Amino acid sequence: MQLSIIIPAFNEAESLVELYSQINRVAAENELAIEIIYIDDGSTDGSWKEIQQLVTFDDRVRGIRFRRNFGKAAALTAGISAAKGNILCMLDADLQDDPEELPRFLARLNDGFDVVNGWKVRRLDPWHKVYPSRVFNSLVSRLTGLILHDHNCGMKMFRAEVGREIRIYGELHRFIPVLAHARGFRVTEIGIHHRSRKHGHSKYGFRRFTRGFLDLMTVAFLTGYGQRPQHMLGAIGLCAFGLGFAGLGYLAVTWLLMHALHIWEPTPIGNRPLLAYSVALTILGAQAISLGLLAELLVYYTGRTSDSYSIAEEVFREKGT
Structure with a gap:
């Protein structure tokens, strides 16, 4: 055929x-x-x-x-x-x-x-x-x-x-x-x-x-x-987590300058949109990294070994010939 x-x-x-x-x-x-x-x-x-x-x-x-x-x-x-x-x-x-x-x-x-x-x-x-x-x-x-x-x-x-x-x-x-x-x-x-x-x-x-x-x-x-899901999900997670952590860090420094050093008049940090965005990005980043780890576990335990490569041809010689 x-x-x-x-x-x-x-x-x-x-x-x-x-x-x-x-x-x-x-x-x-x-x-x-x-x-x-x-x-x-x-x-x-x-x-x-x-x-x-x-x-x-x-x-x-x-x-x-x-x-x-x-x-x-x-x-x-x-x-x-x-x-x-x-x-x-x-x-x-x-x-x-x-x-x-x-x-x-x-x-x-x-x-x-x-x-x-x-x-x-x-x-x-x-x-x-x-x-x-x-x-x-x-x-x-x-x-x-x-x-x-x-x-x-x-x-x-x-x-x-x-x-x-x-x-x-x-x-x-x-x-x-x-x-x-x-x-x-x-x-x-x-x-x-x-x-x-x-x-x-x-x-x-x-x-x-x-x-x-x-x-x-x-x-x-x-x-x-498909064989390395954490490379994508983890990259997204790290980026989101980094932005969120940077935003929270900025707010922490601002609070310190306002309340501890009294550099300028205090303004409620809880009213700033940056706080909500930073918390959301931090949570999103942690979830994306966790999801990537779960995806890696699925690939490891359920994926086929042959999915990671494709053989074009194979040549060998039998012993004694």
């Missing part, structure tokens, strides 16, 4: 057979050894019946059905776990991704890359999706250091070891290239042909923007401080 094509589907019954036909034609024309894994993410429109028929017709097709809608990240995780190929490809089921691009993705992988991300150069989506997406992609590139035009493109291809090392949950599937890049894998992108939707409607609403921003914060923390 060379290529495993993972297709999450949620109420896409009208497009599943057509997508299979397109993939099958491309595989035959390019002599690709493939398997197709459909993941029915709790569909209610008959998608599972279509998948069952495809499995009966072609033994290269496999189907996985969720009990309810768990989301795209869960569907992709299930597909990655079930895949047998040494190369994995993510493909949306709505026919907007063109299977004709598969040979180009494979050729780019053969150039020495581990992850190839699609880039919808001419995106055929409504403006209220296109322009916010551009802003989001620019923000992701700046915060993570991985410069891509389209981080959230549904068409991605990567080696099986990438799927084994990264962990996606919630809605982190859009950050697969970022997570792989943080592990040291080589990531690139290619421009692809994007098609307009023929059947159904988009499953993502306005909430995806707020969720995407919150997920970006999560990914930035995981890739930057």
Whole structure:
């Protein structure tokens, strides 16, 4: 098995057979050894019946059905776990991704890359999706250091070891290239042909923007401080604690000058906003440092040793040979 094509589907019954036909034609024309894994993410429109028929017709097709809608990240995780190929490809089921691009993705992988991300150069989506997406992609590139035009493109291809090392949950599937890049894998992108939707409607609403921003914060923390959370939380805590301690110190000196040395007329320190701010900063700093220590304990006792490194290859010689 060379290529495993993972297709999450949620109420896409009208497009599943057509997508299979397109993939099958491309595989035959390019002599690709493939398997197709459909993941029915709790569909209610008959998608599972279509998948069952495809499995009966072609033994290269496999189907996985969720009990309810768990989301795209869960569907992709299930597909990655079930895949047998040494190369994995993510493909949306709505026919907007063109299977004709598969040979180009494979050729780019053969150039020495581990992850190839699609880039919808001419995106055929409504403006209220296109322009916010551009802003989001620019923000992701700046915060993570991985410069891509389209981080959230549904068409991605990567080696099986990438799927084994990264962990996606919630809605982190859009950050697969970022997570792989943080592990040291080589990531690139290619421009692809994007098609307009023929059947159904988009499953993502306005909430995806707020969720995407919150997920970006999560990914930035995981890739930057996942193995050393105290470096971030502790730095914030020390900064806040230092400012608070400096404010309290200033108030203490002021009180001493007013009451002990009688340099100027006393003014109630308790009425000054600086006192409240200094106390709040001191408490915040202590809490942030404590939270960082707790996070370090969690990483130490529950983290996987392999999370702290990624092996590219290994060579050794057996004794006596």
